[in-house]
Amino acid sequence: MALVEMQRIYALVMKNDQAALLQMVQRAGCVQITPVGTDEAQGLSAADQRVQRNEEAMSRVRWAINRLSRYDPVKQSMFKPLPAVEPAALEEEDLSAAIAVVEQVEELERQSGELRGQHTRLEQMAEQLQPWAGLDVPASQIHDTATTRVWTGHAPQRGLNRLMKEWAGRPAVISVLGSQRDSATFYAVVHKACADDFLSDLRAIGYQHAAPLLNQETPAEQLEHIAWEREDLRVQEAHIEQRMADLGTSLHMLRLAYENLAARKGRLDALGTMAHTQSVSVLAGWAPKAVAQPLADAIIKAFPGAQAMVRDPIEGEDPPVLLHNHPVVRPYEAVITGFALPANGALDPTAVMMPFFAILFGMMVSDAGYGLVMALLIPILVKIMQPSEGARKIFWIIAGGGVSTVLWGALYNTWFGFGPWPSLFDPVNDSLPVMILCIGVGALHLFTGLILGAVQNFRRGDPFSAVCDQFSWILLVIGLGLLLLPQAAQIGKWMAILGAGIILVTAGRDKSKNPIKRLVSGFGALYGITSWVSDLLSYMRLFGMGLATGVIGMVINQLVGMIMGGGILGIIFGAVVFVGAHLFNAAINILGAYVHACRLQYIEFFGKFYEEGGKPFKPLRFAPRYVRLHE
Amino acid sequence: MLSIGQILAFAAAALSTLIAGYGSAKAVGLAGQTSAGVSTENPEVNSKLMVLQILPGTQGIYGFLIAVIILVNTGALSGNLKDVDLLQGVMLLVAILPVVVVGYLSAIHQAKVASAGMLMVGQHPDMSGKAITMTVMVETYAVLALLASFLMVNAVKL
Numbered sequence: 001m002a003l004v005e006m007q008r009i010y011a012l013v014m015k016n017d018q019a020a021l022l023q024m025v026q027r028a029g030c031v032q033i034t035p036v037g038t039d040e041a042q043g044l045s046a047a048d049q050r051v052q053r054n055e056e057a058m059s060r061v062r063w064a065i066n067r068l069s070r071y072d073p074v075k076q077s078m079f080k081p082l083p084a085v086e087p088a089a090l091e092e093e094d095l096s097a098a099i100a101v102v103e104q105v106e107e108l109e110r111q112s113g114e115l116r117g118q119h120t121r122l123e124q125m126a127e128q129l130q131p132w133a134g135l136d137v138p139a140s141q142i143h144d145t146a147t148t149r150v151w152t153g154h155a156p157q158r159g160l161n162r163l164m165k166e167w168a169g170r171p172a173v174i175s176v177l178g179s180q181r182d183s184a185t186f187y188a189v190v191h192k193a194c195a196d197d198f199l200s201d202l203r204a205i206g207y208q209h210a211a212p213l214l215n216q217e218t219p220a221e222q223l224e225h226i227a228w229e230r231e232d233l234r235v236q237e238a239h240i241e242q243r244m245a246d247l248g249t250s251l252h253m254l255r256l257a258y259e260n261l262a263a264r265k266g267r268l269d270a271l272g273t274m275a276h277t278q279s280v281s282v283l284a285g286w287a288p289k290a291v292a293q294p295l296a297d298a299i300i301k302a303f304p305g306a307q308a309m310v311r312d313p314i315e316g317e318d319p320p321v322l323l324h325n326h327p328v329v330r331p332y333e334a335v336i337t338g339f340a341l342p343a344n345g346a347l348d349p350t351a352v353m354m355p356f357f358a359i360l361f362g363m364m365v366s367d368a369g370y371g372l373v374m375a376l377l378i379p380i381l382v383k384i385m386q387p388s389e390g391a392r393k394i395f396w397i398i399a400g401g402g403v404s405t406v407l408w409g410a411l412y413n414t415w416f417g418f419g420p421w422p423s424l425f426d427p428v429n430d431s432l433p434v435m436i437l438c439i440g441v442g443a444l445h446l447f448t449g450l451i452l453g454a455v456q457n458f459r460r461g462d463p464f465s466a467v468c469d470q471f472s473w474i475l476l477v478i479g480l481g482l483l484l485l486p487q488a489a490q491i492g493k494w495m496a497i498l499g500a501g502i503i504l505v506t507a508g509r510d511k512s513k514n515p516i517k518r519l520v521s522g523f524g525a526l527y528g529i530t531s532w533v534s535d536l537l538s539y540m541r542l543f544g545m546g547l548a549t550g551v552i553g554m555v556i557n558q559l560v561g562m563i564m565g566g567g568i569l570g571i572i573f574g575a576v577v578f579v580g581a582h583l584f585n586a587a588i589n590i591l592g593a594y595v596h597a598c599r600l601q602y603i604e605f606f607g608k609f610y611e612e613g614g615k616p617f618k619p620l621r622f623a624p625r626y627v628r629l630h631e
Numbered sequence: 632m633l634s635i636g637q638i639l640a641f642a643a644a645a646l647s648t649l650i651a652g653y654g655s656a657k658a659v660g661l662a663g664q665t666s667a668g669v670s671t672e673n674p675e676v677n678s679k680l681m682v683l684q685i686l687p688g689t690q691g692i693y694g695f696l697i698a699v700i701i702l703v704n705t706g707a708l709s710g711n712l713k714d715v716d717l718l719q720g721v722m723l724l725v726a727i728l729p730v731v732v733v734g735y736l737s738a739i740h741q742a743k744v745a746s747a748g749m750l751m752v753g754q755h756p757d758m759s760g761k762a763i764t765m766t767v768m769v770e771t772y773a774v775l776a777l778l779a780s781f782l783m784v785n786a787v788k789l
Contacts, residue, residue, distance in 0.1 A: 338760025428700070431782065537775070544774040547781065548689075551696050558708060591682065592689060598760070599767045 003348050003614070006319035007292040010036075011283045011299045011308040018274070018281040022267040022620070024302060025283070027087060028295055029621030032320055033285040036275040051268045057099065058261045064102040064254055065626075067109065071248025081386030082628045089256055090263045090622050090629075098257030101250045108247075112240045119233050125213075126226045131185040132212040132219040134177035139212040139219070142187065149195040150187065151202060152211045157184045159205025172198060185210070255626035263622055270620050286319050286617070318344060321614030325350050331396035332357060339602045341614035347456050349610065354400075356445050356605065357597050359408075361401035363441070364593035366546035367553055368409025369416035370586040374402025386628065398590060401597075412546065416582055417553025427547045435543050442539025443477070445600070446532075449608030450474055456609060468506035470609075475499030477532055500526060535604045541596055549589045556581040637712060639720025640705045644698040647727040647780070651694020654735030658687035658742035665746035669753040679759040680749050686766045687741040690734040693777040697730045700784050713789045726783035733776035741769040 009031060013021050025031050069076075131154070132139070144150055155163075157179050164174050171191035176184050190198045212219055275282045287295060287310075296308035313319050321341045323333045325348070332354045342348055365371060378399035382392060409415065412434075413423030427434045450473055454466035476499030482492025508521025556578065563574035606612075622629060666680040699708075701723060706713040715723075748762030 339764070428703075429785075431785065538771060540778055541771065541774040544693075544777050544781075548692055548696055548777075551699055552692070555699050588685075588689075588692070591685065595682075595686065595763050595767050596770075599764055602764050603768075 003342065003344070003346075004322040004324045004617075005289040006286045006322070006617075007289050007310050007312055008317070008319075009285055009287045009292050009296055009308065009310050011296065011306065012280055013283075013299070013303045013306040015276065015279055015281050017303045017306065018271065018276075019267070021281070021283065021299065021303065021306075022270055023091060024299070025270075025285075025295075026263065026267060026620050026622065027091075028291070030291045030619050031285040031287045031295070032617055032619045033270045033273050033283060035273050036282050036284040048272070051265070051272070054261055054265050054268055057095075058258065058265065060102050060106070061098065061254055061258045061261060064105040065251065065258060067105055068244065068248050068251055068254070071245040072251050073248055074252075079381075079385050081384075082388075082624075082626065083252065084630050085256065085259075085624075085627045086630055087622060089627075090259050090624065092256070092260050095257045095260055098250070098253050101247060101254060105244065105247060108240050108244055112237065115233050115237050115240070119230065119237075122226050122230050122233070126223060128213065129219045129223050129226075131178055131180065131210075133223060134185075135187070135212060135219050137218060138216050139214050140216055142211075147192055148189050149192055149198075150189050151199070151207075151209075152185075152187045153207055153209045154183045154185055155202070155205055155207040157182050160184050160186060163201055163205055166201070167198070170194060259622075259624045259627060262624070266620050266623075285620075287619075288322060288324075318615065320617040322617035323348050323350060329354050331393040331400070334390065334393035334397065335598055335601060337616070338598065339606065340612035341616055343611045343613040346611040346614075347452055347459075347609070349452060349606075352448060352452060353601055353605065356448070357397070357601060358400050358404040359441060360445075360542060360597040360600055361397075361593045362404030362406075362408040363438070363542040364545035364596055365401065365405040365549060365586075365589050366408050366412050367414045367416065367549050367586070367589075368406045368412075369414075369418075370549070370582070370589070371402045371405025371407075371409050373586070374590070375399055375406060376402075378402065388628070398594070401590075401593065408546075412550065414550045414553065417550070417555075417557040417585075427543065427550060431543070431547075434546075435540065438539050438542040439536055441542065442536050442600075442604070443481070445539070445605055446535060446608055447474055447477075449605045449610075453609030456611070468502060468509070472499045472502035472506070473532075476503065476529070480529075535607070538600065538604055541600075545589065545592055545596060548592075549585065552585050553582065556585060633712075634715060634717075636715035636717045636720035637705065639717070640701055640715045640723050641707075643720070643723040643727045644701040644707075646724075647694045647701070647731055648691075648698040649694075650731045651697075651734035651738070652691040654738035655688050655691030655694075658690070658738035658745075659684060661739070661742040662687060662745045662749070665749045669749045673753045673756075676752050676756045676759070679752055679756065682759075683745045683748055683752070683762060683766060686745055686763070686770065687738045689770060690738040690741075690773045693730055693773060694734050696777065697727055697780050697784060700781065701727075704784065704787070704789055706789075715789060719787050719789065722787045723784060726780055726787065728780070729776035729783075730773075730780035734773055737769055737773040737776075741766055741773075744769055 011021060025033070135142075142150055142152065160174070160176065164176075167174060171194065172188060173190075174186060174188040176186045178185050188198070188202075215222055217225075270283075274284075292310045296310050299308040300306050321344060323336065323341070325333060329351045332350050335353065335357060336342070336348075336350055362371065365374075378395050382395050382399075387395060411423070412425050412427060413419045413421055419426075425434050425437065450470045454470040457463065457466035457470070475495045479492045479494070479496030479499055482488040482495065485492070503525050504519065504522035506522070507525030508518035511521050512518055559581070560574045560578045563570050563577060566573075662684040666677070666684045669680060670677040702708050704713075705715055745762075745766045748759075748766055752759045752762050
């Protein structure tokens with residue numbers, strides 16, 4: 001449960017070998033490359049340009065992947081593992097085939113954009129022509145003559161009707177071409193003699209001038225042509241989409257190309273971190289102790305004239321932090337990294353936290369039926385989905401929580417919301433024992449935290465602090481707890497007084513030499529007892545969350561019981577509701593149990609001992625997103 | 632023939648589902664809007680945001696839970712309604728106060744923390760664990776209110 005010991009590794013190679021060296025380091029995947037030193041480091045201007053070109057290629061390939069993803073011949077699904085490839089597939093030098101595909105996609109997209117532009121233009125023209133579709137002469141023929149004047153435009157339908165009625169019998173022809181809502185499109189031919197009268201009448205009804213575009217064809221003929229052109233565009237667009245769809249078969253190649261570029265980016269970034277002279281390149285980094293020396297030997301062997309050395313970290317250096325645990329415990333590292341990594345030299349609490357996490361999780365889900373499903377279904381899901389490392393950890397945490405849930409569910413006597421046997425703990429009808437149980441588990445959890453703090457102090461060679469800061473509190477809290485029991489009240493009293501006394505005298509030992517000031521600090525520390533009350537009460541959530549699962553499960557069963565009463569259809573429908581509702585209840589409660597179990601670790605448990613602040617270990621390695629590597 | 636006490640018991644059940652549920656609905660809605668906004672900027676964090684979005688939904692469940700317990704205790708679910716006298720009815724109405732008031736308010740506050748957390752996750756996706764922890768901090772008081780209401784409702788012996 002200790003952190004992985006890191007060593008500093010240096011490698012010096014001839015400049016022509018730098019790319020090969022980085023490739024080797026990336027394949028090994030266990031060195032975090034750091035700047036060699038502030039004065040020697042020289043940025044590589046040539047590398048900068050390569051970095052830029054590489055980034056540009058990456059974003060183009062990524063864009064093409066997104067554009068083509070809907071034509072993927074292999075349907076993606078949550079339950080399908082990513083395709084597995086050999087590491088060598090991520091080290092291709094020549095990506096021209098993939099870049100050629102990207103160029104094709106870009107060209108097709110450009111054409112498609114042009115077609116869209118034309119489409120929009122035609123659409124606008126059609127929209128303008130639409131009101132004039134009823135006009136049976138070309139617009140170019142509508143104009144004033146020697147004796148007549150012409151008006152075209154829009155006017156309110158009702159006013160226009162009135163106008164037509166008023167002007168009936170006078171030398172004017174008013175023709176309505178069509179109307180949209182209240183507004184009608186019309187043209188009017190009026191004898192010049194009464195043109196002024198007509199215009200003033202027209203204005204009175206709210207006329208707006210408008211005219212069809214000048215053209216030799218009638219609007220109807222123009223609309224027909226536009227429809228043909230649009231049809232033609234549609235055919236061309238379909239053709240382009242078809243060619244895109246055909247390119248969908250290249251998606252795997254594009255994804256691999258992206259992974260290659262991403263791996264190359266890692267190496268180029270590393271190159272920028274290394275130091276270079278005219279003829280040699282120097283790499284410095286952190287590597288786990290177990291692999292550092294073998295890697296250094298391998299580098300010397302692989303490159304002529306290369307030098308490599310390994311040393312332990314020196315005072316003042318802050319190596320990155322990597323957790324290493326037994327495979328059973330390893331998933332729970334995700335809980336730690338979700339908060340913050342422990343500082344260098346501090347404890348890795350994963351192994352100690354694991355049983356508590358499972359217990360707290362189980363108490364909150366607290367339905368043995370749900371626990372069984374989790375414990376049995378999740379290993380199968382992991383087998384089918386082959387999830388990424390991070391997701392896999394969460395899956396295993398939930399599966400482990402499932403096992404614990406079966407135990408707690410059996411104790412609480414809840415199986416899919418049913419309670420088949422009488423039970424020791426009945427949260428609904430007799431809640432006091434369950435509440436005491438929750439606080440008890442909480443006290444155990446918190447004391448374990450204190451003991452870890454004591455272990456940390458012992459490891460530092462400071463047992464005095466362990467007595468003052470940890471054992472004193474254990475004495476005080478247990479003593480106060482015993483006070484509640486009449487038989488043990490006497491012992492409890494003395495334990496509490498002893499604990500409080502130690503805290504009072506020693507809590508301020510680092511702050512001041514003045515005994516009065518120390519006592520004041522001691523009182524301040526003693527006031528921390530209030531935080532113990534709130535920490536312990538915080539574990540009441542175990543009861544609340546467990547109660548929620550159980551009661552909702554019970555309600556579901558009661559509802560299903562009612563539905564089931566309705567004959568054969570009722571039984572089928574009831575079964576569907578039963579499965580669906582219990583799935584929903586389980587999902588909500590698993591999520592709740594997970595986040596609350598995390599919180600109890602982060603705030604209550606870690607608050608007692610945890611020293612955070614480690615920087616995560618980020619080695620140069622392959623980290624593919626579209627594929628997974630063969631194990 | 633229904634008594635006033637029985638009606639008060641039903642009112643207690645109704646209000647506890649109604650107000651706590653309303654708070655949660657409002658809260659999940661608020662968080663959902665933020666989630667949609669952040670996802671537009673950074674679609675990849677969407678699944679992380681969904682966890683944050685449903686966290687303020689639990690208060691509604693707690694309110695519903697108290698309602699169910701009232702219905703169980705009054706026998707409404709088993710079909711033969713027990714007699715509830717006036718004072719017992721009033722006691723039930725008092726008993727739901729924690730889950731109703733704290734539930735409603737904490738849901739809204741939790742949604743605000745969740746929304747702020749979403750903005751944080753949008754910028755730093757690896758901080759989603761911290762955002763969830765911050766949001767869950769608010770929930771503590773809803774859980775305590777649920778327990779208080781539950782104990783009080785159970786203390787009304789019918």
